[in-house]
Structure formats: structure tokens, C-alpha cells
Amino acid sequence: MRKRQAGILLPVFSLPGPYGMGSLGSFAYQFIDALAQANQSIWQILPLCPPGYGGSPYSSQSAQAGNPLFIDLDNLMKRGWIEASQLQGLDWEAQSPYIDYEAVSQSKHQALRYAYATFCTHVSRDSFEQFRASNPWVRDYALFLALSHEFKHKPWQEWPKELSHREPQALARVTADLREEIEFHEFCQWVFETQWNELHDYATGKGIKILGDIPIYVSLDSADTWANPQLFQLGSDFYPEKVAGVPPDGFSATGQIWGNPLYDWPAHQRSDFSWWKERIGRQLQRVDILRIDHFRGLESYFAIPADATSAVAGTWEPGPGIDFFTALEKQLGTLPLVLEDLGYLTPAVEDLRNATGQPGIQLIQFAFDSREPADYWPHEIPKNSVVYTGTHDNDTLQGWFASLAPEDQELARIYCGASHTAIEDMPQCFIARAMTSVADTCIIPAADYLGLDSSARINTPGQMQGNWGWRLSQSDWNAYPWDEIAQLTAISGRAPGTHHTQH
Incomplete structure (x- = not known):
């Protein structure tokens, strides 16, 4: 019998805090404490990856990286890596009720460069080197960001041919030339991972499970498409002829064109889904339960011509189906998943969900x-x-x-x-x-x-605009009805340690 449980959905970025958006700092720890005291079992977050256009975490430049904007700067100050005076001249738009991603991103990265400078001269590298060695994806991601900066954020398809085609000699040359910029981005990932692991361990100690989220797609301009173009439906110019989206539904009368590249599922099957095994295995090290975004796209996905102006022109194409889950469970064991099965459902989608048991x-x-x-x-x-x-x-x-x-x-x-x-x-x-x-x-x-x-x-x-910016105000934080939540959770048999049998 499954245990009845309850939780709260709150993105990390929606936490209060002094630096323009929520972070892995003190408010995250306070939220975990409050969840535990209110009989909650789960903190659901949104994807932890770096956000894409408009702050969206569902079109990221990396399927594996963590969001450096979540790094807690107060923690770095306590470590002596940043001086308080260095942060005072930065613009955080802290009084705004919504996140100003441009201001926060510029200021956060400047603060992290201060921390990196201290790290380079005063901090032991042992833990950092261990992180790099055990996370091979981070080298491609850091090199991708360094090259993106070098070429003024042009998409990688428009880089010099020897780099877009990843010719080994050219990669070796730019890796040497951009060594410091590459290492800065690796440093940011190491700091994020360190802080996240500490927060996750704290949640575990309080009896709180983290319900994470994995976007089904990545951005066209991403480290993943650049490093693994053979896994995506891309033409000889590395641009797609068809892109992801959904048909007309309750959210939109003309459907939605997401623009993400589609997977070449036969290529993934030939590799026994190795890219997915690494991706999901990595995320399950970070969180306790994983929500699979747009699950129905694994049964069949909506493919829209890249030049279409409306999703009405799209067609359904077959996805990997149960083979996907079978391959993952063979390597990773029983998967603690939640399947986001909203949208246009068919009996085949429901059959697949039922077959997984999730x-x-x-x-x-x-x-x-x-x-x-x-x-x-x-x-x-x-x-x-x-x-x-x-x-x-x-x-x-x-x-x-x-x-x-x-x-x-x-x-x-x-x-x-x-x-x-x-x-x-x-x-x-x-x-x-x-x-x-x-x-x-x-x-x-x-x-x-x-x-x-x-x-x-x-x-x-x-x-396209005005999303992913809401934050809890300090007054809402102070007025949160934790006592009522605790009572309702207990009454409904969802408090930890209570088991109400269903008849």
C-alpha cells in the first residue's frame, strides 16, 4: 500500500531573498523546516537547469547543468570568497516583485567571477578536480559557453565550420586558448552542485523529499545538440526541418510551437538510450522523485515544420514507447517518477502510462x-x-x-x-x-x-514574455498559513506516520 503524502510546489527562484531571485540560501533551508513542521513530505521544484529565453527552465542550453543563478552568495561570503563590498555596487532589482533576469544574471555572474578569482589563488582544488573527473558532461558544457561568449552568442550552427563540426584539432586549440573562461563555468557548476547537495542532504534529514523536474526537450542552441547532433533530427546544416510543439488545446486555439529540436529516436534506441540513462541517472542523484515533462511525447510526439507559423500544420510521429522505460529500469532500477500526462491524451498514451506503473x-x-x-x-x-x-x-x-x-x-x-x-x-x-x-x-x-x-x-x-518571474513577497512569507496546512494534512491522512486505509 502506498503511503498518502502531501507537498508544496514552489520554484527555487520564487523564494524570497536579497539578490533579486530565490537561491539555495537561508530561505530554502527555512522553507524545508516549515514543510517538515507542517506535516509535508515533498517539496516540488521546477527544473534545476540554466534557464533559456525569458527565464524558462524548459528550454535550457544543458540537460545536465545546474542553474548558477541559484548559487547562494551569502555562503560564498562566509567562506571568504566574496567581500560584501563587492556586492554592494551590483544591481539586483531587489525591490521588484518579479525577477529581472537580465539584471540578476549580470550581477550574479560578476559576483561569481569575484569568487572564482579568490578560488584560483586561495582554495584547494581537490574537490573541484574530483567533480570535473566524475562529470564528463561539464567539459562540453563549459566549452560551449566559452565559445558562445567568444562568438557573441551566435548559435553554434553559425560558428566556424571546424568548431560546429567539432574537429578534434580545432577543439584542442580553443580549449587551450579559452582555458580560464572554461574553468570559470566549470567552477560555477561545482559550486552549484556543492550547495545543492548540502541543501538536499538537509531536506533528507528533515524527512522532506525533493520532487524534481526533467524537461523532455533541450534548446536548439545547446551543449547537448552541439556535442550529440546525431541524436537529434537535424539537417546537414545542423538546423531542424521539424520542431517540437503541441496541437491546439485548452491553452491555445492554434497550438504551440516550442521550437525545440526533436529527438532521432531510432538513433537513441541503437545506443540503448545511453544519453537518457546518463541524463536521468544524474537527475536522480540530485532529487528523490522526478517528474517527466510532456510524458505523452514518449508515446508519440508532435512534429511541426520549422517554417510553420502555426502548430496546426504539425503531425504526430511515433515515440520510443515502453522500450524507453524498460531500458532505463534495466540500468537504473525502479524509477521514482511522476508522469506529466496532461494535454491531448489517447488510449495509447494511457496504455503506456499504465504499463509503466508510474x-x-x-x-x-x-x-x-x-x-x-x-x-x-x-x-x-x-x-x-x-x-x-x-x-x-x-x-x-x-x-x-x-x-x-x-x-x-x-x-x-x-x-x-x-x-x-x-x-x-x-x-x-x-x-x-x-x-x-x-x-x-x-x-x-x-x-x-x-x-x-x-x-x-x-x-x-x-x-513568450512575463513568465517565470513570480516571487513570494516578504509579507506573504511571514503570513504563510503553516498551522492550517499542518491540520489539513493530518486530517486528510497525509501527515508522515499516518496511514488511513482506503475502502
Whole structure:
């Protein structure tokens, strides 16, 4: 029998803090403490990889790297690697309620260069060298960033031919020429990994599991496509003829063109999925449970002509199916996964999910929204699933309920027995429905416990700007309803150590 458990979804970047965005610093440790005290078992985060355009962690330049923007600078000051005076002249846009990625990125990298200078002259290299030796991917990633900087951030397809084609002599030459820049990026990855491991160990000690996230795709301009072009559907010029996306759905009437390169699945199968084994094995060293983004793309994926202006022109192509999971489990053992099975589902997708035995995702919002042709009634949620009020791609409960048609609002009120409940109090009703459902796991986005409106939305799919920037304010942090969360978790049989048998 699976244990009933509960958790909270809060991206690392949404934590408070003095440097413009959340980090692996003191607020992350305080959040873990609060989760443990509130009977929670899980902290769900978004992907830890470096963000792509607009701050998106779902189109990264590396499938393996950690986000250096998450590095805790106060920790580096305590180590004596940075002086407080060096940080005072940097622009963090710290008073803004949303993340200014350009300002934070420039300032964070300048601070890390100060730390690297100290490291080069005053710090033992043993741990750093061990990290480099045990993470061969980091050399390609660091070289990629160094070359990207050298060529003023042109995509790698437009670099000199001997470098885009990775001719060994040319790579040896630039590796020597750019040695210091390469080592700086390796240093950043080592610092991130060190701090993350310390935080993860702390969470484990508090009984909190980290639920991580693995984007199904990488960016076209990434270290992965440059180092392994044979694993992607790329032409002789290394550009794709078709790109990733999704057909029209509840989020967009014309679908979404993501633009990511598609995998050459036969090539992955010929290598027995070695790239994926390394990728997922690495992520499972970082986290306890792993959400597989866009799981349905492993059954079949949507391929859109690269020059299309709308996703309507796309077609479904076969994915690797159960062979993918069989190969991974053969090497990595039983996989602690959550399958993001939202979107356009078919019986074949559901059959694949069932064949893996892994839990899928259920959304409370979709049950009451006539814009969604889906069936997510709380009383019909399967036990082997993870129920959410909404995910990072949905509006907050408050914003969503306010946007519903009056007849949908009325239906939800009747279902929840909340006919006289004010709109601002409705999120509590939906949270209670999720927590008391039979789903083994319940995850609530942090903003929903506060009843925040659409200004706290993390991402709007299909919208290119204004995403990935929401942060908990200091006042929201101070007002967080931890006691009520602890009570609801205990009442619904999800507190650690409680086991309510399902009849």
C-alpha cells in the first residue's frame, strides 16, 4: 500500500531573498523546516537547469547543468570568497516583485567571477578536480559557453565550420586558448552542485523529499545538440526541418510551437538510450522523485515544420514507447517518477502510462472548467496519481475561479458545498477537495495556500514574455498559513506516520 503524502510546489527562484531571485540560501533551508513542521513530505521544484529565453527552465542550453543563478552568495561570503563590498555596487532589482533576469544574471555572474578569482589563488582544488573527473558532461558544457561568449552568442550552427563540426584539432586549440573562461563555468557548476547537495542532504534529514523536474526537450542552441547532433533530427546544416510543439488545446486555439529540436529516436534506441540513462541517472542523484515533462511525447510526439507559423500544420510521429522505460529500469532500477500526462491524451498514451506503473497527474481545475474537455472529477481521481489544484502552467486558483463562466462557478460551488462562499475563499474549498481525494500524493502550489490572484501565476503557455518571474513577497512569507496546512494534512491522512486505509 502506498503511503498518502502531501507537498508544496514552489520554484527555487520564487523564494524570497536579497539578490533579486530565490537561491539555495537561508530561505530554502527555512522553507524545508516549515514543510517538515507542517506535516509535508515533498517539496516540488521546477527544473534545476540554466534557464533559456525569458527565464524558462524548459528550454535550457544543458540537460545536465545546474542553474548558477541559484548559487547562494551569502555562503560564498562566509567562506571568504566574496567581500560584501563587492556586492554592494551590483544591481539586483531587489525591490521588484518579479525577477529581472537580465539584471540578476549580470550581477550574479560578476559576483561569481569575484569568487572564482579568490578560488584560483586561495582554495584547494581537490574537490573541484574530483567533480570535473566524475562529470564528463561539464567539459562540453563549459566549452560551449566559452565559445558562445567568444562568438557573441551566435548559435553554434553559425560558428566556424571546424568548431560546429567539432574537429578534434580545432577543439584542442580553443580549449587551450579559452582555458580560464572554461574553468570559470566549470567552477560555477561545482559550486552549484556543492550547495545543492548540502541543501538536499538537509531536506533528507528533515524527512522532506525533493520532487524534481526533467524537461523532455533541450534548446536548439545547446551543449547537448552541439556535442550529440546525431541524436537529434537535424539537417546537414545542423538546423531542424521539424520542431517540437503541441496541437491546439485548452491553452491555445492554434497550438504551440516550442521550437525545440526533436529527438532521432531510432538513433537513441541503437545506443540503448545511453544519453537518457546518463541524463536521468544524474537527475536522480540530485532529487528523490522526478517528474517527466510532456510524458505523452514518449508515446508519440508532435512534429511541426520549422517554417510553420502555426502548430496546426504539425503531425504526430511515433515515440520510443515502453522500450524507453524498460531500458532505463534495466540500468537504473525502479524509477521514482511522476508522469506529466496532461494535454491531448489517447488510449495509447494511457496504455503506456499504465504499463509503466508510474503515477500520472490529475488537476482539480480541469474538473470544473468547461473550456477543458477533460474528466478530472475529484471523486473519480485514481489512487495511483498525483493530484494538484493546478500546476506551474495554470493560473492560480483565485485567478482561475474568477475567470470561469458563471455556470462553471455555480457547478463548482454546488460540488464543493460552498454556495454562499465568497470568491476569495473558494481556493480553500478546492484545496480541501484535492487533499481529501484518494490520490496517493497531493501537491498544492504555494500561491494557492495564500489565495493569491493571477499576478502570482508562474507561466502562461504560448505567451513568450512575463513568465517565470513570480516571487513570494516578504509579507506573504511571514503570513504563510503553516498551522492550517499542518491540520489539513493530518486530517486528510497525509501527515508522515499516518496511514488511513482506503475502502
